[in-house]
Amino acid sequence: MSSIEVAGKMMETDEEGYLLNLAEWTEDAAKVLAAAENVNMTDAHWEVINFLREYYDEYQIAPAVRVLTKAIGKKLGPEKGNSKYLYELFPYGPAKQACKIAGLPKPTGCV
Amino acid sequence: MKFAVLVSEGxxxxxxxxxxxxxxxxxxxxxxxxxxxxxxxxxxxxxxxxTVPPQDDRNIQQRWSKLAQDHQLDMVVCIAAAQRRGIMDEKEAKRQGLDGHNIAPGFHISGLGQLIEAGIEADRLVVFGD
Amino acid sequence: MATKKMLYLNRRAPYGSVYALESLEVVLIGAAFEQDVSLAFIDDGVFQLLKGQNTAAVGMKNFSPTYKALGDYDVRKIFVEKESLDARGLNRDDLLDLTYEDENEGYAEKDSIQVVSRADMAGIIEQNDVVFSF
Amino acid sequence: MSVLHTVNKSPFERNGLESCLRYVKKGSSVLLIEDGVFGALAGSTTSTAVKGAMANVAVYALEADVLARGIKGKLLDGVKLVDYAGFVDLVTQHDTTSAWL
Known part of the structure; x- marks a missing residue:
């Protein structure tokens, strides 16, 4: 068991750095989680993170990558609706890395 | 003919x-x-x-393992369902920070896509469950 | 890979057993394989699609909102049997609104749910190459 | 297309058999397995429905399960018994298999 420190508060994470208690997630936590992944959070990153959180709120699942790219393309413009764009933002993959930063459940590794 | 089999019960x-x-x-x-x-x-x-059933009962796990060995069967355990229920191979146990693994010989853990693929590639899918 | 007609046959209510949830998980993963997918809800399976589910007090995850994502996953044929609804005192208005966007008609929103008769359902079951029963 | 419908629940406990019989079409078959074999009992509250179905479809029961439950002498006329190899054959003889769990 590991933990991260967010604004003076300790939050537990699992071996791979996913938050154990998703309810603890804050924007500050996202910044700490991103830093641990060497991801420098820009507005473009936040767009995707916020999109993922909204999607999860509405549907209770993290979208599959192809669903994410299609939905992002529709919402944020076709130039952003492709996996190349998303992999540039999150080099280890929008499913794993962006979900971790967004405080969504760890993907089971299904497919 | 080529079959795919889904086993939905313990x-x-x-x-x-x-x-x-x-x-x-x-x-x-x-x-x-x-x-x-x-x-x-x-x-x-x-x-x-x-699993350690009494000696006068069948050992279901060992029976599967032997069948897999005798016929080079591909026996896949769904990763999401396995994680919920504590069935781990060495790799998953490590990924989850657990201190041991319990998967039996002949079985391997993989994704649900393997079920769909089996259904596509086989001539018949047969489901056993409760 | 060949395209097959695949049916997910749902006959159980949610929460009382895990089948509804784990069936939905198969559907979501299976969508990536671009097969000709249909979902059928008969018997207690129709309870899966009820509006207004609130699991807070049982401490389980409410996965009913996830059915609304099926359109995004290009799962567009959701058949619900009328006789099963009738037997439970339910009708179409009690069910979730599930839609998809039809790219051939200017992304118009269309209903994914079709309420069908038992006779039609028998035909639907028979038309498939693979039936996943949950 | 023909469908092999398998039923593994006692009709006195669950509605798998009743439900299945609503969907069987001519040319399809029903195979009773596990506790589903109780659906083949003669003189029971389900016999009429099963006899009615046999006008259109063949009804089989897995002999191993019938024997295990001690009901071989109590089955409806016309129910055909198969062993596991016969089960396999039935799967190959139909286009699809649908399990009524």
């Missing part, structure tokens, strides 16, 4: 995994091919090597 509580085993054995004896046996829902519990 051993001992329900007869489903016994029937599935007897079906698979008969299919193989009859010269058919089993493309994949996929264990889902409580069916993942067929794959723990820590």
């Amino acid at each position: 051993p001992y509580t329900h007869q489903a995994s016994d029937t599935a085993y007897n079906f698979c054995k008969a299919a193989l004896d009859g010269g058919h091919e089993i493309g994949r046996i996929f264990f889902y829902h409580d069916g993942v519990n067929n794959a723990t090597r820590y």
Whole structure:
């Protein structure tokens, strides 16, 4: 068991750095989680993170990558609706890395 | 003919995994091919090597393992269902920070896509469950 | 890979057993394989699609909102049997609104749910190459 | 297309058989397995429905399960018994298999 420190508060994470208690997630936590992944959070990153959180709120699942790219393309413009764009933002993959930063459940590794 | 088999129940509580085993054995004896046996829902519990039934009862897990070995069967345990129920191979146990693993020989953990793929590639899919 | 007609046959209510949830998980993963997918809800399976589910007090995850994502996953054929609804005192208005966007008609929103008769359902079951029963 | 419908629940406990019989079409078959074999009992509250179905479809029961439950002498006329190899054959003889769990 590991933990991260967010604004003076300790939050537990699992071996791979996913938050154990998703309810603890804050924007500050996202910044700490991103830093641990060497991801420098820009507005473009936040767009995707916020999109993922909204999607999860509405549907209770993290979208599959192809669903994410299609939905992002529709919402944020076709130039952003492709996996190349998303992999540039999150080099280890929008499913794993962006979900971790967004405080969504760890993907089971299904497919 | 090539079959895919889905086992949706655990051993001992329900007869489903016994029937599935007897079906698979008969299919193989009859010269058919089993493309994949996929264990889902409580069916993942067929794959723990820590089952110790009394000597006068069948050992369901060992029976599956032997069948897999004798016929080079592809026996897949669904990763999402396995994680819920504590069936781990070495890699998953490590990924989850657990101190041991319990998967039996002949079984391996993989994604649900393997079930869909088995259904696509086989001539028939047969489901055993509760 | 060949395209097959695949049916997910749902006959159980949610929460009382895990089948509804784990069936939905298969559907979501299976969508990536671009097969000809249909979902059928008969018997207690129709309870899966009820509006207004609130699981807070049982401490389980409410996965009913996830059915609304099926359109995004290009799962567009959701058949619900009328006789099963009738037997439970339910009708179409009690069910979730599930839609998809039809790219051939300017992304118009269309209903994914079709309420069908038992006779039609028998035909639907028979038309498939693979039936996943949950 | 022909469908092999498998039923593994006692009709006195669950509605799998009743439900299945609503969907069987001519040319399809029903195979009773596990506790589903109780659906083949003669003189029971389900016999009429099963006899009615046999006008259109073949009804089989897995002999191993019938024997295990001690009901071989109590089955409806016309129910055909198969072993596991026969089960395999039935799967190959139909286009699809649908399990009524």
